Amino acid sequence: MRFLSAEDISKTSKEDLIKNAFDYLENDLKRWNEFKKSPRHATHYPHGVFELMPCADDRYYTYKYVNGHPNNPELDKASIVATGMLADVKTGYPLMTCDMTILTAVRTAAISAIAATHLAKPDSSVLGLIGTGAQSEFQVAAMRQKFDIKKIKYYDRDPKAMDKFEKNQAGVEGVEFVRCKTAEEVVADGEIDMLTTCICEKKHVVLFPYELVKNHPHLFINGMGGDCPGKTELDPELVANSRIVVEFYEQTHEEGEIQNIPQPHEYDELWEIVSGLKPGRRDEDRIILFDNVGFGLSDFAMMRMAYEMELGQEIKILPDIKDPKDLWGTIQTEETPTEEPKKTMEPAQ
Ligand SMILES: NC(=O)c1ccc[n+]([C@@H]2O[C@H](COP(=O)([O-])OP(=O)(O)OC[C@H]3O[C@@H](n4cnc5c(N)ncnc54)[C@H](O)[C@@H]3O)[C@@H](O)[C@H]2O)c1
Secondary structure, X not given: OEEEXXXXXXXXXXXXXXXXXXXXXXXXXXXXXXXXXOOOEEEEEOOEEEEEEEEEOOOEEXXXXXXXXXXXXXXXXXXXXXEEEEEEOOOOOEEEEEEOHHHHHHHHHHHHXXXXXHHOOOOOOXXXXXXXXXXXXXXXXXXXXXXXXXXXXXXXXXXXXXXXXXXXXXXXXXXXXXXXXXXXXXXXXXXXXXXEEOOOOOOEOOOOXXXXXXXXXXXXXXXXXXXXXXXXXXXXXXXHXXXXXXXXHHHHHHHOHHHHOOOOOOOEEHHHHHOOOOOOXXXXXXXXXXXXXXXXXXXXXXXXXXXXXXXXXXXXXXXXXXXXXXXHHHOOOOOXXXXXXXXXXXXXX
């Protein structure tokens, strides 16, 4: 069985991980109907959430364990960490267990940029970013692989998070970075073509009023922080007036920004657009919102990628079963001596 730590993953360059993630995600989105899919299972606490995210095709079964604890940074811990398991469908035997913290950031950035290539203006060059926490640099890196980004306007209510973001972007050339004093300032003048919102608060936040962007129908919004019941970040009026694209409606209608607007919802699923069954950006007269909550198929694609890249090393977790019916015999107990008892030779009579 393969064991893949965060350290193993970080031996591959971030750019290569994101590039490979595009290929695996696009490939798996295009074979959507081959998957067994279900909404994730969530266990909620007032301060956080635990989620189990399964997905399977006819070769691999995967699941991701992920948390969401917005107050963790106060304890010097990340808001989100994750682990994953990939198993062989034929036998049910696990083939790989891995860190999914980094791969979650990679796949979320990659799917955001894939959505943007279909739903944003092709010549988009100004990116807005609200929330400069753990996910933010991954988001920027993926968008920069797909678009010629010339300017990034960003805001976080924590100045230290913005300092960290600036430090991590220090080597980036040809991009003007504009630190804003409010979320409103990021969007108000209509300069940005694309906006990613990725704050982390377990409540309904309105980062800016619809009024501020209603005359900017060219805008593509990647709303990725609103991903739980009771955890959203956009003005419901903005959501109600946008074209909505989701990953998997069965999950998003409870978890995404659309939980705040009345049903029935009008929406497209991203796989339909990536597969060419539905149009991407048309001559839109309204904002397009990718109501991005994170779906198990994206994690499947990342685990398949890591497994097929042969990252990590072999470890032994399962019992050493020689006789499949003798599990008892694989455990040493006081009653099961480890050595054959010494035979005493009876003296010949
Ligand atoms: N859609 C997906 O697939 C997906 C995947 C990963 C993470 N997420 C979500 O993305 C969000 C960001 O994740 P992260 O790992 O970067 O979290 P993080 O805690 O590292 O960063 C969140 C940032 O948001 C800032 N913030 C919180 N409230 C704010 C507000 N009202 N205005 C401005 N800034 C505010 C915080 O100061 C922090 O810097 C989380 O909500 C997480 O659940 C979604």
